[in-house]
Amino acid sequence: MDTTAFAPFASPVILFFLLGLLASALRSDLAIPEAMAKGMSLYLMAAIGLKGGVAVAKSGVNAEVAAALLAGIALSFAIPLLAYAVLRGFARLDQINAGAVAAHYGSVSVVTFVTANEILGAGGLVVAGFMVAVLAVMETPAILSGLMLARRGSASDRGSAGELVREVFLNASVVLLLGSFAIGLIAGPRGYAEVQPLFDSGFKGVLCLFLLDMGLIAARRLIDSRSLNLRLVILAIAFPLFNGTMGVLAGHAIGLDTASIAALGVLCASASYIAVPAAMRLALPQADPGIYLTMSLSITFPFNILVGISLFAGLARWLAVS
Amino acid sequence: MDTTAFAPFASPVILFFLLGLLASALRSDLAIPEAMAKGMSLYLMAAIGLKGGVAVAKSGVNAEVAAALLAGIALSFAIPLLAYAVLRGFARLDQINAGAVAAHYGSVSVVTFVTANEILGAGGLVVAGFMVAVLAVMETPAILSGLMLARRGSASDRGSAGELVREVFLNASVVLLLGSFAIGLIAGPRGYAEVQPLFDSGFKGVLCLFLLDMGLIAARRLIDSRSLNLRLVILAIAFPLFNGTMGVLAGHAIGLDTASIAALGVLCASASYIAVPAAMRLALPQADPGIYLTMSLSITFPFNILVGISLFAGLARWLAVS
Amino acid sequence: MDTTAFAPFASPVILFFLLGLLASALRSDLAIPEAMAKGMSLYLMAAIGLKGGVAVAKSGVNAEVAAALLAGIALSFAIPLLAYAVLRGFARLDQINAGAVAAHYGSVSVVTFVTANEILGAGGLVVAGFMVAVLAVMETPAILSGLMLARRGSASDRGSAGELVREVFLNASVVLLLGSFAIGLIAGPRGYAEVQPLFDSGFKGVLCLFLLDMGLIAARRLIDSRSLNLRLVILAIAFPLFNGTMGVLAGHAIGLDTASIAALGVLCASASYIAVPAAMRLALPQADPGIYLTMSLSITFPFNILVGISLFAGLARWLAVS
Amino acid sequence: MIETVIRKRIEILVDTPLVRRVTDAIDSAEITGWTVLPVTSGRGHEGRWREERVMGTDKSLVLTISSSEKADVLVDALAPMLTSHGLLLTMWNVEVIRGERF
Amino acid sequence: MIETVIRKRIEILVDTPLVRRVTDAIDSAEITGWTVLPVTSGRGHEGRWREERVMGTDKSLVLTISSSEKADVLVDALAPMLTSHGLLLTMWNVEVIRGERF
């Protein structure tokens, strides 16, 4: 059945996101407290980490898992290189901003992945638990290649190296995601049962409220935006289309199951707006958040939520049957 | 059985409200973080909106619904006119403050409605889902008539008109309430099931903590208050009694079921302390929150929670049997 | 079975605490919003209070309960006297800081108690509901004896007496704990059922996130600490060992059940880091939080969570069989 | 050592819902920017207030740096709002770097 | 253009639980009002601190505008608390409008 094709727009998760976009577009004063939004993002990361860890504790690790992890790392490293070239050539961004934007597209968006899980699941495609580990390992390589590109040649002050390493590898989202993944792995299904009511049952509801806020912020940023131009907008849609397709093909090539192929596509298509911006503000303070955040959050994120996820699911299905 | 008569005071919801009042009266330093309180109020509005929308998705819309909506709008418009006259004549408030206070009493309190739902439900009176829509449509008409009264003749600067319209019709609570109502309507029972654990199961518990905070603030405001006088206190109790009775009679006249009659009474009796104050600070910055907020939150709100709800439930029942 | 001996380290509750300690030790920028942490602490107190009240509503009050309450009050009063002497003599703290630290060790840590409940319960030792009342009554006596010791002779300004009494007896945690205990008592199992999904099902999950934050803060404080020295560190471990043993023996002497004996041990071993610091900053502003908070939160708290609880459980069991 | 120039620093306490009106006034005075700080409670002629976010009773502090000419323009523009909207405005001289930006 | 008058602006950094003592001192100096701002972290002779709301280790900044006479009264009243309570007090001249209010 083609549930994936239409169901999404009847799901509260998507509807709350649309409500947020609409409310901001109409300039309503609706706003979620910053502390609550931050708290929800931490909750979502802990919950998805736990869930993945428990799943792997059940399924165990095998060659498929290893292949997926390696593919994820490689793609996260590689995507920025191509993106950088296009950002410099087509969008004429300076080196620093091009590097910063490239890092965002190589890395991943936890919330896009989480939403994809819900939508794919509702469409009968249950994503394997180990994909959470893939999500986690894809966050940082892109930061490294992005920084390398941004700083090529220049001897800009880069703050203390230690500080940077911390920001890249001990980034709050990385630590929380990997940490709760490990906890899920250790605690296993029995330990997880204790905390399931909060982390599992409550999950979709919290995701609704969080996406309401993301919708509000995404639209508001676009309205306030000064730094975007048509070429950047085009790329913010072209990148997910291209990278997502690469991800699906890679997933197919290494023989993942259909759901996980779709998920890998979504990961590649998604652009970070939590982990990478934090790293960039520390490592590349000269880069303009008005460019990288507005592209990833205000254009690519909605595109993936409303179109990309179903698209890559369809592509993964098509590859499966053909 | 007369559960409605006594049950309320054994309900945790009411008991936490009393705890808040007591703690503030004793000047304890107990306080809920502002961001958490705000977050809970948004949660409560989203939850009640969803619930109502899903209920209407099941029940469908009919003449009774239309009648209730029209009655609600009319009452919200009308109540401030009478209230204004009394505030000017009896309490001798100046035009601006009289208009501001009148707007609060014409509009409604979401939390009073929500608490009434719980108490009436516990007493066997299940309020129809469409009453949430009535709640939503009653929020704004009173703001308009209140502002009209406050500004009659005066040519005070009214900020940009657009800004005002936004504040009145795109007010955060209105948008969230109507928005989640629409989401419930679209998603229907199937979509709602996904998010029920957060928005339904968790509801009463969150209401407890929120009422704890409202109790703390209501009592603290009364203690700090300088602007209140005996006549205003009298009106803050007379208004709910009178308006609530009007609401019950109107509900009876248009032939609503007993529970919905009681609910309409509670809506008319309740005074806004979230949506209207926000609008007033923008549209009537000269009006004194020490008057309108303290009346609605510190006197009328506790009165309705502790007395009014049971009163109007009793009245509705009495009309039903007689 | 000796589950208590090993199970703890497979419990998500403990694992999240370890994750917090580790993340801070590695200087990750992971942090929980202050408002969220505060909100979680209020939630935990309300939930444990309710739970205890409902339990007592079922079990009723008897001589055992009275004995436990008296023992708790006596121990909370007495412990600071001995602790003070050691802090002055062995650690050479000045009078004010010695009194402040002593107060913390005589008082109790709600979170340590709550965690003990979970761990003991998982090990088959279900703590009696009335121990929550014991927890509540043990919070304040230690503050009084601590202040008395700190101020002996000195005529330091002590702020308005009323202010102090409020801070000691109407302390936020005391009010919330006793208040929700009373609510649980009045509402009973039937009233509790309504709010169980939030306060009971969600409990362990929230405890995980809260302990994550406590782990982050505890380790960070230790790293930033300047005021601690080896002798203070030694005492921060010796105190819980000694006081906990006293508690277990007292519990055994008054004939409590094994689980409650262990719980009383944990209460005595635990040092306050919420209620008492708040009182000290008001009553003894000259005392250094770098000493009392770092000792209780950064050393004694982790020690009790990771070692103490299992230790006193073992001791209680041993007394039961011997 | 870096040379600094003298500019006016203006701070305006205003109800949060009205911040927009103040910043619009700053923009139309062609001042290069502004920054908003949170405020938690206070007391004045109209009594005590506390941030109560549910009821939206919070205030904010708007700070802006400008040349004394533009400062005068801004002050004149805000004057009518001062009493009706209960604003609190203070102004003093500060040294800034990169003075050309202000 | 609006004429302004000179007043003292006093800012006092204090532990949040002790804010009440400072504002009481301001009230008894018969100053017309005060405003409290949040503060998140800091470092001084007694080392580093961070806002940790669960433990209540937060500080606040109390700001008040007054005539220099009343300012002196306030400073004298707070002097004893300064060291024992680790207050930080700074004071400078500012221009205000509606000077009669302060």
Place this chain on the structure above:
Amino acid sequence: MIETVIRKRIEILVDTPLVRRVTDAIDSAEITGWTVLPVTSGRGHEGRWREERVMGTDKSLVLTISSSEKADVLVDALAPMLTSHGLLLTMWNVEVIRGERF
């Protein structure tokens, strides 16, 4: 009445992730301390920003009191960061008590 001394008050607006760099500069200028205040939104040459904690776009205001000599040392140390990191620095004279502490 208490006698006061004159010190420099310096306030620096900086992206929250970079606060550490500013406070390190303060420490190495051997200034006795600093205090950080939250900031919620603003506008400048690079446009408008709002605190969005999920994305970490928030800024902070670092305030420090020091002798004018140390103030100059600090300003020189921060100068290179000013433009690249979009810092905003203002400085003025204030009266402090217990001047020996600063």
